[in-house]
Amino acid sequence: EAGVVQSPRYKIIEKKQPVAFWCNPISGHNTLYWYRQNLGQGPELLIRYENEEAVDDSQLPKDRFSAERLKGVDSTLKIQPAELGDSAVYLCASSSETVNTEAFFGQGTRLTVV
Amino acid sequence: AQSVTQLGSHVSVSEGALVLLRCNYSSSVPPYLFWYVQYPNQGLQLLLKYTTGATLVKGINGFEAEFKKSETSFHLTKPSAHMSDAAEYFCAVITAGNKLTFGGGTRVLVKP
Numbered sequence: 001e002a003g004v005v006q007s008p009r010y011k012i013i014e015k016k017q018p019v020a021f022w023c024n025p026i027s028g029h030n031t032l033y034w035y036r037q038n039l040g041q042g043p044e045l046l047i048r049y050e051n052e053e054a055v056d057d058s059q060l061p062k063d064r065f066s067a068e069r070l071k072g073v074d075s076t077l078k079i080q081p082a083e084l085g086d087s088a089v090y091l092c093a094s095s096s097e098t099v100n101t102e103a104f105f106g107q108g109t110r111l112t113v114v
Numbered sequence: 115a116q117s118v119t120q121l122g123s124h125v126s127v128s129e130g131a132l133v134l135l136r137c138n139y140s141s142s143v144p145p146y147l148f149w150y151v152q153y154p155n156q157g158l159q160l161l162l163k164y165t166t167g168a169t170l171v172k173g174i175n176g177f178e179a180e181f182k183k184s185e186t187s188f189h190l191t192k193p194s195a196h197m198s199d200a201a202e203y204f205c206a207v208i209t210a211g212n213k214l215t216f217g218g219g220t221r222v223l224v225k226p
Contacts, residue, residue, distance in 0.1 A: 004157070031212060033214065035216075040123070040219070040221075041218055041219065042118075042120075042204050042216035042217050042218045042219045043158070043204070043216050044216075045213070045214070045215070048212070048213065050212075056213060091157060091158070093157075093158075093214075095212070095214075102148055102160050102163055103214055104160075105150075105157035105158040105159070106157050107155075107156055107157045108156075108157050110155075
């Protein structure tokens with residue numbers, strides 16, 4: 001069974017440009033997370049979906065970040081415009097419908113804003 | 115509110131020595147606890163988890179962790195370090211509402 005798939009793996013953009021990340025969760029997983037991981041730090045939650053509903057987006061900088069999960073499967077995270085401080089690894093994870101189970105992570109997208 | 119604190123951002127051990135990584139959590143409800151490992155340029159991989167039942171949990175690669183409610187701790191250990199254990203380790207807690215929160219991580223260096 002395929003794991004969580006993210007693309008692209010790496011992205012370099014100039015500041016003020018837009019960027020988008022894509023995530024395909026494990027089949028059947030209803031919960032999807034987007035995390036941001038700065039260098040040398042633990043992942044920080046940006047947004048969590050239960051099916052197609054964003055149930056926790058309190059940490060998402062809504063002035064420049066947006067996310068969607070159409071049909072409750074794939075998800076896209078967008079930044080527009082990007083700032084230098086957005087350079088980080090963006091991790092997607094998914095978990096099953098059962099409450100309080102472990103999350104399975106993709107390999108992440110490393111974003112560098114120059 | 116829930117939080118996770120990992121004591122020591124870096125740990126250096128000799129090959130064959132004990133690995134001990136410390137994790138303390140705060141939670142207003144019984145927590146579910148996890149340890150994840152992250153190798154360079156990789157995502158996070160689950161090492162082990164505590165949900166209910168036995169407080170000593172065994173995971174992959176010879177790691178184990180013990181849930182101590184009185185100390186609000188979930189320390190990770192491995193009796194004998196191997197060079198392949200060099201990685202970053204994250205403790206995480208999940209409580210009501212399926213929200214997964216991570217500690218800051220501990221980077222393990224294994225010396226030959």
